Amino acid sequence: MENILEIKNLHTYFFSDEAQVKAVENLNLKVKKGEVLALVGESACGKSVSAYSVMGLIDSPGKIVKGEIIFKGQDLLKLPKKKMQAIRGQDISLVFQEPGSSLNPLYTIGLQIDEMIRAHNKTASKEDRGKRILELLNKVGISNPQSRIKDYPYNFSGGQAQRIMIAMALSCEPKLLIADEPTTSLDVTIQAQIMNLFMRLRQELDFTLILITHNLALCSEVADRVAIMYAGRIVEEALIEEIFKNPLHPYTKALFASIPQAESKKARLKVIKGAVADPSAKPSGCHFHPRCPLAKNRCKVNYPEYREISPGHSLSCFEI
Ligand SMILES: Nc1ncnc2c1ncn2[C@@H]1O[C@H](COP(=O)(O)OP(=O)(O)OP(=O)(O)O)[C@@H](O)[C@H]1O
Ligand SMILES: [Mg+2]
Numbered sequence: 001m002e003n004i005l006e007i008k009n010l011h012t013y014f015f016s017d018e019a020q021v022k023a024v025e026n027l028n029l030k031v032k033k034g035e036v037l038a039l040v041g042e043s044a045c046g047k048s049v050s051a052y053s054v055m056g057l058i059d060s061p062g063k064i065v066k067g068e069i070i071f072k073g074q075d076l077l078k079l080p081k082k083k084m085q086a087i088r089g090q091d092i093s094l095v096f097q098e099p100g101s102s103l104n105p106l107y108t109i110g111l112q113i114d115e116m117i118r119a120h121n122k123t124a125s126k127e128d129r130g131k132r133i134l135e136l137l138n139k140v141g142i143s144n145p146q147s148r149i150k151d152y153p154y155n156f157s158g159g160q161a162q163r164i165m166i167a168m169a170l171s172c173e174p175k176l177l178i179a180d181e182p183t184t185s186l187d188v189t190i191q192a193q194i195m196n197l198f199m200r201l202r203q204e205l206d207f208t209l210i211l212i213t214h215n216l217a218l219c220s221e222v223a224d225r226v227a228i229m230y231a232g233r234i235v236e237e238a239l240i241e242e243i244f245k246n247p248l249h250p251y252t253k254a255l256f257a258s259i260p261q262a263e264s265k266k267a268r269l270k271v272i273k274g275a276v277a278d279p280s281a282k283p284s285g286c287h288f289h290p291r292c293p294l295a296k297n298r299c300k301v302n303y304p305e306y307r308e309i310s311p312g313h314s315l316s317c318f319e320i
Helices: 047-055 081-090 109-120 126-139 158-169 188-205 216-222 240-245 250-257 297-301
Strands: 003-015 020-032 036-040 062-071 092-095 176-180 208-213 225-230 233-239 307-310 313-315
Touching (some): 003 047, 003 208, 020 036, 020 047, 020 208, 036 216, 047 092, 047 176, 047 208, 081 092, 081 109, 092 158, 109 158, 126 158, 158 188, 188 208, 208 216, 225 240, 225 250, 233 250
Antiparallel strands (some): 003 062, 233 313
């Protein structure tokens, strides 16, 4: 299958007087056209920074210091700002992790969606844009949209606000949508509704989806493939069925062990021992070694090569 996106050797750092935060370090990831790829990892492992890097949204003190982001055959990092602006929203779109980053509390949602459409389609008439806004709100399941376009973000529930953000992200029919923790702030039933919405929209609109989440259970329902990220790198990658049947990297196994089991509500959620590696002072060798039950001396010295161990299943670990 053709790749829609290929991230090669990406390094995105944040610089301050005291530290150099290596948020993303040697990230390699291929996204196949039409798939749902889940990008999974604990807090601060670099998921959002990876998404912002693809979107061209890394600003000072952040910098992409090295790498390539190939989208439809061109390196986005080599494009002039104007061209990147055109791609952002039009070809690649992001549903932000923080609702506040997308919805402005001071403007009606109709106006905000209208702006999004106008930014990429300067010739559309007011009438056509109005029709499009209603169509989008309908698509994302806002009932009676005509009566809602003059409402402000605070007039909507968390789940509805998320739907509106998805409508905005889809307004220009992007080929690639990145959804950054799109359901984290929602309760479980609304989470399921939003995931169903994504799946329905994907069939209707035919886009590729990168779903960023720390919730492995959530991706089992919707993802085709999973990439597990730790301390700024991908440590394991496989088809969804394979990763559930046969997780291999000790970090992936630990993530699975930390999923609460519905049957044993009283059992305590197992936490992964130790803290996520500090991106300004990552452990030597394999960054997971201080938390890893299998770690040997060589794990403290060298970073294990990322290798394919069966078709489509890759990982970086010396001990597997
Ligand atoms: N603007 C910034 N300045 C300095 N450091 C930053 C900045 N943005 C992100 N970082 C750092 O980069 C690292 C990766 O952050 P990122 O937001 O990508 O994590 P994440 O995997 O999305 O986590 P979460 O699941 O909590 O959203 C973190 O250590 C974070 O503190
Ligand atoms: Mg994040």
